[in-house]
Amino acid sequence: MIGKKTSLKDIAQAVGVSTALVSYVLNNKKEGRINKDVAKQIRKVAQELNYQPNQIAKSLKTNKTFTLGLVVADIGNQFSSSLARYIEDEADARNYTVIYGSSEENPAKCQKLITTLLNRQVDGLLICAPDGSESQIADLQRQHVPFVLIDRYFPNLKTNYVALDNFQSVRKAVLHLIDSGYRRIGLVTFKTGLFHISERTRGYRAALADNAIPFKKSWLKEINRDNLKPEIAKAILELATGKNPVDAIVFTSNTLSINGLKEIKKLSVRVPDEMAVVSFDETEAYDLFYAPPTYLKQPVEEMGRLATTILLEAITANNRITQASLEATLVVQASTKPAVFTDK
Amino acid sequence: MIGKKTSLKDIAQAVGVSTALVSYVLNNKKEGRINKDVAKQIRKVAQELNYQPNQIAKSLKTNKTFTLGLVVADIGNQFSSSLARYIEDEADARNYTVIYGSSEENPAKCQKLITTLLNRQVDGLLICAPDGSESQIADLQRQHVPFVLIDRYFPNLKTNYVALDNFQSVRKAVLHLIDSGYRRIGLVTFKTGLFHISERTRGYRAALADNAIPFKKSWLKEINRDNLKPEIAKAILELATGKNPVDAIVFTSNTLSINGLKEIKKLSVRVPDEMAVVSFDETEAYDLFYAPPTYLKQPVEEMGRLATTILLEAITANNRITQASLEATLVVQASTKPAVFTDK
DNA sequence: CTGAAAGCGCTTACAG
DNA sequence: CTGAAAGCGCTTACAG
Numbered sequence: 001m002i003g004k005k006t007s008l009k010d011i012a013q014a015v016g017v018s019t020a021l022v023s024y025v026l027n028n029k030k031e032g033r034i035n036k037d038v039a040k041q042i043r044k045v046a047q048e049l050n051y052q053p054n055q056i057a058k059s060l061k062t063n064k065t066f067t068l069g070l071v072v073a074d075i076g077n078q079f080s081s082s083l084a085r086y087i088e089d090e091a092d093a094r095n096y097t098v099i100y101g102s103s104e105e106n107p108a109k110c111q112k113l114i115t116t117l118l119n120r121q122v123d124g125l126l127i128c129a130p131d132g133s134e135s136q137i138a139d140l141q142r143q144h145v146p147f148v149l150i151d152r153y154f155p156n157l158k159t160n161y162v163a164l165d166n167f168q169s170v171r172k173a174v175l176h177l178i179d180s181g182y183r184r185i186g187l188v189t190f191k192t193g194l195f196h197i198s199e200r201t202r203g204y205r206a207a208l209a210d211n212a213i214p215f216k217k218s219w220l221k222e223i224n225r226d227n228l229k230p231e232i233a234k235a236i237l238e239l240a241t242g243k244n245p246v247d248a249i250v251f252t253s254n255t256l257s258i259n260g261l262k263e264i265k266k267l268s269v270r271v272p273d274e275m276a277v278v279s280f281d282e283t284e285a286y287d288l289f290y291a292p293p294t295y296l297k298q299p300v301e302e303m304g305r306l307a308t309t310i311l312l313e314a315i316t317a318n319n320r321i322t323q324a325s326l327e328a329t330l331v332v333q334a335s336t337k338p339a340v341f342t343d344k
Numbered sequence: 345m346i347g348k349k350t351s352l353k354d355i356a357q358a359v360g361v362s363t364a365l366v367s368y369v370l371n372n373k374k375e376g377r378i379n380k381d382v383a384k385q386i387r388k389v390a391q392e393l394n395y396q397p398n399q400i401a402k403s404l405k406t407n408k409t410f411t412l413g414l415v416v417a418d419i420g421n422q423f424s425s426s427l428a429r430y431i432e433d434e435a436d437a438r439n440y441t442v443i444y445g446s447s448e449e450n451p452a453k454c455q456k457l458i459t460t461l462l463n464r465q466v467d468g469l470l471i472c473a474p475d476g477s478e479s480q481i482a483d484l485q486r487q488h489v490p491f492v493l494i495d496r497y498f499p500n501l502k503t504n505y506v507a508l509d510n511f512q513s514v515r516k517a518v519l520h521l522i523d524s525g526y527r528r529i530g531l532v533t534f535k536t537g538l539f540h541i542s543e544r545t546r547g548y549r550a551a552l553a554d555n556a557i558p559f560k561k562s563w564l565k566e567i568n569r570d571n572l573k574p575e576i577a578k579a580i581l582e583l584a585t586g587k588n589p590v591d592a593i594v595f596t597s598n599t600l601s602i603n604g605l606k607e608i609k610k611l612s613v614r615v616p617d618e619m620a621v622v623s624f625d626e627t628e629a630y631d632l633f634y635a636p637p638t639y640l641k642q643p644v645e646e647m648g649r650l651a652t653t654i655l656l657e658a659i660t661a662n663n664r665i666t667q668a669s670l671e672a673t674l675v676v677q678a679s680t681k682p683a684v685f686t687d688k
Numbered sequence: 689c690t691g692a693a694a695g696c697g698c699t700t701a702c703a704g
Numbered sequence: 705c706t707g708a709a710a711g712c713g714c715t716t717a718c719a720g
Contacts (some may be wrong), residue, residue, distance in 0.1 A: 088446065120411075280621070
């Protein structure tokens with residue numbers, strides 16, 4: 001905290017009234033019932049002394065901090081930071097401030113963050129839950145902490161969430177590939193227990209099944225987050241030149257896409273002629289690739305704003321559970337040939 | 345704020361002592377001078393009741409919130425978010441929490457953010473100051489608010505800052521181009537009054553002058569942030585095909601680089617044969633370009649951590665001014681031919 | 689129309 | 705070794 005600032009008391013003394021009255025005037029309470037001249041005088045002095053209310057004191061009394069806690073995976077990555085940006089924006093518009101932290105996909109770090117944020121008396125939490133944090137989320141529920149899960153949720157827990165319809169979104173991407181004539185389609189995804197990731201795999205397999213394309217085990221590459229680059233290199237090599245080579249690859253995250261594209265470029269596989277590619281999430285830099293990738297565009301802005309809105313509702317009216325599934329848009333670019341059939 | 349949590353009073357009542365004693369024990373004050381058994385009992389009950397201190401109350405009393413305010417340009421962009429990430433990390437290690445907001449390069453928004461953060465009683469501020477915010481920064485100084493400027497600073501203001509040595513860094517990049525045989529070198533930068541940007545232009549012109557290369561006005565393209573894409577398109581077109589075409593371009597920001605590269609790609613100008621390119625800042629996605637750009641790598645991690653450290657020092661010991669200029673590293677990649685002379 | 693008073697949950701000299 | 709008490713800067717019934 002900084003300096004010695006003017007307090008209600010200072011104003012009260014200067015004007016010669018009680019602090020109560022100053023508080024009422026400055027908060028526009030008891031509207032008509034205050035002497036106009038006194039009110040005017042109070043406002044004038046507050047202005048002169050450059051009065052700034054101490055939110056800490058206010059919070060202690062009112063039990064509201066107008067602060068939201070945000071747990072992202074890693075604020076340094078694209079998806080997290082643009083999400084944070086929209087959340088901040090929406091919160092700001094409603095006079096809330098956001099405190100954030102990165103879990104780094106580590107449940108212990110996530111727990112520590114949640115505890116820190118709660119000790120700071122945030123009014124509610126927005127959480128991108130890492131793998132292994134289900135019990136922590138269940139705890140929050142038990143304590144009746146208002147919160148909204150974003151991006152990831154747990155099907156066994158009846159909580160507020162805003163997430164992608166991962167099944168339909170990936171299914172849509174794979175159907176687009178099939179419609180464009182591709183039949184040997186690989187999926188590069190993360191090895192994780194998180195529901196939203198397994199949904200992506202399910203959408204992939206459903207699209208194949210819909211079209212009676214038998215799934216080959218070697219088409220599914222599950223990458224370990226802690227060993228990303230080597231495993232992606234290996235996966236792409238196998239998909240491109242292994243026993244069951246593919247003619248198309250779907251990536252289920254931005255990081256996987258960028259690193260995968262690098263490998264594809266390294267192997268001099270021609271996109272889309274030898275290999276089609278579908279990426280995940282938006283990045284300005286996709287356009288630097290010679291064949292800008294077709295990608296699933298998550299409605300990040302809507303996710304951020306909606307989650308914030310739902311949280312604020314949960315904070316004020318502590319009843320209803322809201323679960324929102326949004327679909328990604330498929331943005332078709334040069335990395336996939338245009339669809340042959342349009343009746344899908 | 346959430347739920348009714350256990351307070352010091354609850355513990356005091358359960359154990360049958362005063363709240364003062366509970367406070368002392370839980371804060372490890374008055375070390376030896378407390379009855380071991382009583383202390384043990386207090387800790388046990390605190391544990392059982394899952395006591396979590398109310399930081400708000402603590403802050404009101406101690407006048408410390410252990411919270412830092414961060415103003416970035418736009419948390420959604422790469423430089424800001426990776427800076428935020430390291431600041432968060434360093435702050436966390438010292439038990440501070442970070443509240444943030446984006447100025448969007450708008451001085452009015454910056455002022456509003458600063459006020460909000462101060463009302464929330466942050467212990468200090470980390471600020472990426474937008475164009476036109478100099479008077480706000482001077483105000484902070486007058487009020488003795490501890491703060492550190494990051495990335496940008498005002499030469500007329502004697503404040504703490506951590507910034508790039510923009511002059512030397514860009515000069516180094518241009519010298520590399522000259523050493524590699526390029527002589528007609530353009531600079532694509534922002535049109536702004538911010539000192540750090542004009543320093544980049546100064547570094548560019550100094551490198552030309554050092555080598556007796558006469559500067560041509562049409563080589564310097566100053567882009568308006570609010571009309572970015574059209575102006576970049578126009579600038580690249582002119583640099584590539586205008587009256588005084590260049591054989592090399594230096595970009596002074598990540599956004600400029602990516603958009604510039606897109607235009608270069610669109611015009612089918614071959615890099616580095618027809619045109620060399622030097623970019624600014626690091627992005628994974630640079631590697632998607634067929635000729636991964638040589639770039640100036642800002643020491644973002646060091647900037648973030650150092651700024652945080654300096655701020656914490658300013659908070660505790662309110663004297664010394666620290667000004668740190670760090671140099672960027674030139675990472676040479678395929679977008680520039682290797683240097684011909686090495687004796688520079 | 690206005691003020692005295694209690695209290696939010698802590699910390700910390702002070703007294704014993 | 706321990707407790708009563710004041711106070712951080714606010715808000716808000718309550719009384720007049």
